[in-house]
Amino acid sequence: MKQKLDWNDKKIKKQIHRLLRAGIQLMFFIVFPSIFTAAFAGVRYLAVQIGQTEPLELTAFVKVLCGLCLFTMIFGRFFCGFACAFGSFGDALHALYQNICKKLKIKSVKLPESVCQIAPVLKYLLLGGILILCCAGNEGRMKGSNPWEVFSLLRMGRFSMQQKTAGVVLFILIVIGMCIKERFFCQFLCPMGAVFSLLPVLPFFSLRRNRESCITGCSRNCPSATELPEQGSLATSGECFMCQKCMNVCPKGNIHSGLLKIRGNEIWFTIVRTILLVLLIWYVNR
Secondary structure: OOOOOOOOOHHHHHHHHHHHHHHHHHHHHHHOOOHHHHHHHHHHHHHHHHHOOOOOOOOHHHHHHHHHHHHHHHHOOHHHHHHOHHHHHHHHHHHHHHHHHHHHOOOOOOOOHHHHHHOOHHHHHHHHHHHHHHHOOOHHHHOOOOHHHHHHHHHOOOOOOOOOHHHHHHHHHHHHHHHHOOOHHHHHOOHHHHHHHHOOOOOOOOEEEOHHHOOOOOOOOOOOOOOOOEOOOOOOOOOOOOOOHHHHHOOOOOEEEOOOOOOOOOHHHHHHHHHHHHHHHHHHOO
16 A cells, blocks of 8 residues: 655655756756846946946846846845756756765865855955956956856857867866855855845845744755844845755744745745746846
């Protein structure tokens, strides 16, 4: 006689959430692989136009940028955790590396905690440097050094990397970092992530933590080591990727959204946000 599945079992719920996220990531990776680069192209365009005191136009790239920023201000960095092709690529590499180490029974390489605490500032410095070059009209100096362009070419099956030596080297270094540190690029080097983290986010759907009910030694399993705001606080954490891992592993269920009636990792709520993001991307790309 077959045993009936208990859909309220925490292990089953965790597995469902993990598979749902992986499925959504795969869908966006296949259908919308260039949203990240399109949005950041909008950032570069605005910087160039402002630097040259030229009029701003609502280009296709700017539409994508504005759409993602609006979505992020409402739902937090859901795009980063579920829909960014480069972030999903990093998740796959990290999982593969961890599985290989487990199979070979060897200890995986990890970045020192001191490095992980300091390195997030790099993405803001990188964003600032790119904006300065664009404003000064020197965007051409970055030609051939863009690792995201290399990633896009590889994804399309184009392996000709002429005049992209710097970009290839940077891409290889990022791949190595992605293997040894979960969300390495997102946490330390993503200029678009820096933009998202600086945005004001409405407190309704950002995550909160009830510290009074926390137990000692609780492993939140957060890729960015984010300290979530207290329950009832209007503060938000720009470093949170909304991957929901902390919610899936918390044994006390102390992590939830700003709206107490919505925990934040419900299957229906994840699907609703995914549909809204797809509709938004379709709308701005019409």
